[in-house]
Amino acid sequence: MTISMHQASVPLFRRQLGALLAWLDKAEAHATARKFDPNNYLQLRLAPDMLPFVSQIRIASDAAKGCVARLAGVEPPKFEDNEATLAELRERVRKTLAYLDSVPADAVDGSEGRDIVIPMRPPREPVQMKGLFFLQHWALPNFYFHVTTAYALLRHAGVELGKGDFLAVG
Amino acid sequence: MTISMHQASVPLFRRQLGALLAWLDKAEAHATARKFDPNNYLQLRLAPDMLPFVSQIRIASDAAKGCVARLAGVEPPKFEDNEATLAELRERVRKTLAYLDSVPADAVDGSEGRDIVIPMRPPREPVQMKGLFFLQHWALPNFYFHVTTAYALLRHAGVELGKGDFLAVG
Numbered sequence: 001m002t003i004s005m006h007q008a009s010v011p012l013f014r015r016q017l018g019a020l021l022a023w024l025d026k027a028e029a030h031a032t033a034r035k036f037d038p039n040n041y042l043q044l045r046l047a048p049d050m051l052p053f054v055s056q057i058r059i060a061s062d063a064a065k066g067c068v069a070r071l072a073g074v075e076p077p078k079f080e081d082n083e084a085t086l087a088e089l090r091e092r093v094r095k096t097l098a099y100l101d102s103v104p105a106d107a108v109d110g111s112e113g114r115d116i117v118i119p120m121r122p123p124r125e126p127v128q129m130k131g132l133f134f135l136q137h138w139a140l141p142n143f144y145f146h147v148t149t150a151y152a153l154l155r156h157a158g159v160e161l162g163k164g165d166f167l168a169v170g
Numbered sequence: 171m172t173i174s175m176h177q178a179s180v181p182l183f184r185r186q187l188g189a190l191l192a193w194l195d196k197a198e199a200h201a202t203a204r205k206f207d208p209n210n211y212l213q214l215r216l217a218p219d220m221l222p223f224v225s226q227i228r229i230a231s232d233a234a235k236g237c238v239a240r241l242a243g244v245e246p247p248k249f250e251d252n253e254a255t256l257a258e259l260r261e262r263v264r265k266t267l268a269y270l271d272s273v274p275a276d277a278v279d280g281s282e283g284r285d286i287v288i289p290m291r292p293p294r295e296p297v298q299m300k301g302l303f304f305l306q307h308w309a310l311p312n313f314y315f316h317v318t319t320a321y322a323l324l325r326h327a328g329v330e331l332g333k334g335d336f337l338a339v340g
Contacts, residue, residue, distance in 0.1 A: 145314070148322075
């Protein structure tokens with residue numbers, strides 16, 4: 001028995017984005033209890049030259065949908081990047097999950113050797129790699145990087161989260 | 171073509187732990203330039219009820235060696251958890267890499283359906299799951315969680331790191 005490319009990608013994104021939705025609920029409850037605007041989370045940063053919370057969630061969403069689309073050989077859906085509230089961020093995560101569900105498993109399977117081209121912010125040239133390398137050494141680490149940074153920002157802001165909320169297993 | 175369990179685990183841990191070694195070098199250079207003791211990093215925390223930097227690295231190491239050992243059906247090597255310097259943390263990461271290299275690929279391959287038992291801190295009962303689920307929904311997210319938190323602590327401390335240092339591709 002071995003693992004297919006769909007098995008090695010979509011279920012990981014799904015579980016973690018589902019966990020993230022639950023963190024957003026806890027963040028909102030924390031804001032309500034402390035009587036501050038829950039949208040204040042969106043501009044929090046761990047360092048002044050790191051991206052804010054809102055961007056961490058957007059990029060986690062992009063990493064998940066971009067990975068699955070590129071493996072399937074289709075253009076990833078573009079989202080507007082205009083979320084201004086926690087509710088809109090939640091909606092973006094839900095749209096990302098719906099997109100992951102919409103891509104047929106057999107379109108992703110067999111993509112180990114597919115040539116993947118990742119556009120970079122100009123003036124950097126696009127980066128090219130094979131499907132398996134892209135999944136394992138680019139998309140997954142990048143996705144977990146942004147999800148964990150979002151988690152760290154909420155923890156730093158006092159939201160009551162623990163490892164069980166991160167792994168969300170069982 | 172599909173992916174084997176060894177392919178889906180060891181190369182990811184190897185690349186990320188290699189990247190981490192380079193962050194530790196940058197952290198040391200930053201301390202030297204700013205004239206502070208590089209061992210000061212070890213007790214940094216993002217929140218007073220989060221684990222310090224030294225623990226983030228130890229648990230990342232445990233997650234990697236524990237994953238590969240359990241998939242291979244052997245007892246993970248126990249490290250002392252007594253690192254008191256940045257140099258000792260670096261040594262632990264190197265020992266972890268050497269362990270990953272010592273486990274034969276064919277001992278890990280075929281472990282998708284193996285019963286994995288994860289000891290928890292008492293009074294919690296051990297958790298049991300199948301090899302593939304353990305790799306994808308426990309070991310990998312847990313590993314990236316601690317590595318990213320270590321990265322966030324260094325960034326928060328002013329060490330000059332960017333996404334390129336995290337992904338360390340190309």
